[in-house]
Amino acid sequence: MKSLKERSLALHKKHKGKLEIIPKVPLETNEDLSLAYSPGVAEPCRIIANNKQEAYTYTTKQNMVAVVTDGSAVLGLGNIGAEASLPVMEGKAVLFKAFANVDAVPVCLNTQDADKIVETCKHIAPTYGGINLEDIAAPKCIEVEQRLKEALDIPVFHDDQHGTAIVTAAGMLNSCRLLKRSIKDLDIVLCGTGAAGHAIAKMLNALGVKRIHAYNKQGVLSEENIAQYDNTIQSLFRDGILASPSEPRKKSLSDLMKGADAFIGVSVGNLLDEGDIRNMNDSPIVFALANPDPEIDPKLAIKAGAAIVGTGRSDHPNQINNVLAFPGIFRGALDARAREITDEMKLAAAHAIAGVIDEKDLRNDYIIPSPYNKRVALAVAEAVRRTAKK
Amino acid sequence: MKSLKERSLALHKKHKGKLEIIPKVPLETNEDLSLAYSPGVAEPCRIIANNKQEAYTYTTKQNMVAVVTDGSAVLGLGNIGAEASLPVMEGKAVLFKAFANVDAVPVCLNTQDADKIVETCKHIAPTYGGINLEDIAAPKCIEVEQRLKEALDIPVFHDDQHGTAIVTAAGMLNSCRLLKRSIKDLDIVLCGTGAAGHAIAKMLNALGVKRIHAYNKQGVLSEENIAQYDNTIQSLFRDGILASPSEPRKKSLSDLMKGADAFIGVSVGNLLDEGDIRNMNDSPIVFALANPDPEIDPKLAIKAGAAIVGTGRSDHPNQINNVLAFPGIFRGALDARAREITDEMKLAAAHAIAGVIDEKDLRNDYIIPSPYNKRVALAVAEAVRRTAKK
Numbered sequence A, B: 001m002k003s004l005k006e007r008s009l010a011l012h013k014k015h016k017g018k019l020e021i022i023p024k025v026p027l028e029t030n031e032d033l034s035l036a037y038s039p040g041v042a043e044p045c046r047i048i049a050n051n052k053q054e055a056y057t058y059t060t061k062q063n064m065v066a067v068v069t070d071g072s073a074v075l076g077l078g079n080i081g082a083e084a085s086l087p088v089m090e091g092k093a094v095l096f097k098a099f100a101n102v103d104a105v106p107v108c109l110n111t112q113d114a115d116k117i118v119e120t121c122k123h124i125a126p127t128y129g130g131i132n133l134e135d136i137a138a139p140k141c142i143e144v145e146q147r148l149k150e151a152l153d154i155p156v157f158h159d160d161q162h163g164t165a166i167v168t169a170a171g172m173l174n175s176c177r178l179l180k181r182s183i184k185d186l187d188i189v190l191c192g193t194g195a196a197g198h199a200i201a202k203m204l205n206a207l208g209v210k211r212i213h214a215y216n217k218q219g220v221l222s223e224e225n226i227a228q229y230d231n232t233i234q235s236l237f238r239d240g241i242l243a244s245p246s247e248p249r250k251k252s253l254s255d256l257m258k259g260a261d262a263f264i265g266v267s268v269g270n271l272l273d274e275g276d277i278r279n280m281n282d283s284p285i286v287f288a289l290a291n292p293d294p295e296i297d298p299k300l301a302i303k304a305g306a307a308i309v310g311t312g313r314s315d316h317p318n319q320i321n322n323v324l325a326f327p328g329i330f331r332g333a334l335d336a337r338a339r340e341i342t343d344e345m346k347l348a349a350a351h352a353i354a355g356v357i358d359e360k361d362l363r364n365d366y367i368i369p370s371p372y373n374k375r376v377a378l379a380v381a382e383a384v385r386r387t388a389k390k
Helices: A004-015 A030-036 A042-050 A052-058 A081-100 A114-127 A140-151 A159-179 A195-206 A223-228 A231-238 A253-257 A274-278 A298-303 A326-335 A343-355 A375-389 B004-015 B030-036 B042-050 B052-058 B081-100 B114-127 B140-151 B159-179 B195-206 B223-228 B231-238 B253-257 B274-278 B298-303 B326-335 B343-355 B375-389
Strands: A019-023 A064-069 A103-108 A130-133 A156-158 A187-191 A211-216 A262-265 A285-288 A308-311 B019-023 B064-069 B103-108 B130-133 B156-158 B187-191 B211-216 B262-265 B285-288 B308-311
Touching: A004 B030, A004 B042, A004 B052, A019 A081, A019 B081, A019 B103, A030 B004, A030 B081, A042 A052, A042 B004, A042 B081, A052 B004, A052 B081, A064 A081, A064 A114, A081 A103, A081 A326, A081 A375, A081 B019, A081 B030, A081 B042, A081 B052, A081 B114, A103 B019, A103 B114, A114 A140, A114 B081, A114 B103, A114 B114, A130 A140, A130 A159, A130 A326, A140 A156, A140 A159, A140 A195, A156 A159, A156 A326, A159 A195, A159 A262, A159 A285, A159 A308, A159 A326, A159 A343, A187 A195, A187 A253, A195 A211, A195 A231, A195 A343, A211 A231, A211 A253, A223 A231, A253 A274, A274 A298, A285 A298, A298 A308, A326 A343, A326 A375, A343 A375, B019 B081, B042 B052, B064 B081, B064 B114, B081 B103, B081 B326, B081 B375, B114 B140, B130 B140, B130 B159, B130 B326, B140 B156, B140 B159, B140 B195, B156 B159, B156 B326, B159 B195, B159 B262, B159 B285, B159 B308, B159 B326, B159 B343, B187 B195, B187 B253, B195 B211, B195 B231, B195 B343, B211 B231, B211 B253, B223 B231, B253 B274, B274 B298, B285 B298, B298 B308, B326 B343, B326 B375, B343 B375
Parallel strands: A064 A103, A064 A130, A130 A156, A187 A211, A187 A262, A262 A285, A285 A308, B064 B103, B064 B130, B130 B156, B187 B211, B187 B262, B262 B285, B285 B308
Antiparallel strands: A019 B019
């Protein structure tokens, strides 16, 4: 059998890409064409010209999301540029349709300048009911999203931040349900403070977690060194979201792991060993989400006493996969005609994902639903729609 | 029965717009998803990162056209803005698919500044195999197209200019075939010098027409007044495309019509009367293309002696309709992977449209194929592809 790489290439080549744009209206007769195009089409144009909101009634805007990237941080491949990011953006669009009947199109930009990304998105925005930002490098992505949220009246959502944070939070909520612990009491080590790490910290804080200690390439993060960090990390300390280590002499990731209740890694592979897990508190939760190699081999983590282990990989149990969040998030936001995706909507989504598994069905190797469970998007959409309507 | 307006509104509302984005790849199993998305998708990304041209092999770019507008000159509705132009752009995308299997998506811009339109198109270009500019006001549209053609390595085609010009040229070629005249010998009055008029003048000149006399809101255009005209008209005189009237005392459109062989109107309704047609040379050709009201009622023109009458309307014979050109043009350009749509490709398209009607089948009321004749796009695509390959 051919390798996965070869099979994927063959699939993309055979189908000539993964998306097709098709008409939803009949086009058989002259009458059909005179209604869908000139002269009949002038009437919806006139109505929308009088009231822009009518675009949601008469056009595809009501169900159309742009998947926008600058190609600067694509999968684990890094800065590969606009053209090379197209297969991922098309894949994302495919998932939007398959899981939530959202029509999505890639928009791959050949600029990586924050100002120009913002400007371009503002110019193309009228076409879409929402913008899903994707694979834009941190910390730029945080600024770009914030500026677009302020400028536009459609939902803007950077999936690498919030998608990951929502699904991670859902996994943490269910871990606590299974282990009969309160999430608020957890002492959590967060390894990695890029797009995903930033959003995870904010979301856990919103869930009441008080002790989030972070580690990145600069080492253990502590408020006393705040001047050395970028703006996004500084704001996490200023907002009381990140906490300095309990003892100032904790200088290494191994130091930080001692006595922690949970570990969340969104960094790079193979940073931890069995000893680090053994040094954690009783029944620790370990989410080693780096791809393709987790921060610790999940089998080693279990052997060393981890009560629950999650990864980003499809070949292990408890896969923390964004596809559990983004299709339902946008489905719910579009259905509610929400102007933005608020923190409340994101929290509702996390609870909805967690709630798909009944308490009696929770197991150490089943704290998060399968990415292919189609009930998840429905539950997320409903929770997001309801929260948006409030 | 409900009116056309009501039926069109009902259609747009019922279908929630006219476009749908669907996956072309199977998505049933975990294997399907691991090939279409992570981790398999990384392989086409890697290959394209090494060679951008491979995007044409592994992504939808090979068949994807952006229909870009700023909403500044939509149908006969004028400057109605981005949102209100969406139904037209969706309609255009529908026609692209139905007539030539081109995947097309609307991109409606909320800027009407030429620099920003150019900048935005450059930023989003990697996503698409071509850009169809649409309903952008003249003379801005001519500058925008020219700058984008120079900046981008994908075909850029402003349909309101060249689509109209190509189909008009095809109609003129077939009129000459039927009337046994040489197009080069025609004395033509061109009424309207906006996007379409500009391109028609250039195309007729490329077909060898030496005497094109133009009229617009400023009156009869003459080289002696060149300083009063905008850049695009000045360049038509400088390039020897427009000619001053044969007698300087011709000051009105009626004066200009005297002794002319053909009239082409791309202006506004009801500018001519029967007397103007009677004053033309023997067996005159009258293309009164203003919409919804032609420059002269076609029945009056025939009564006054016009040999051949064409309009832009579907309820009269000889409809000069852009849909005869743009789907096949882009089909051919994409198939040839052309980097631009050259004048030679446009001329080949005009000849291909004309050639769809055999000489023995030509009649005064059948000099142009029906817009619903699916053979046209095939013939145009083949002619454009062959010309591009040369």
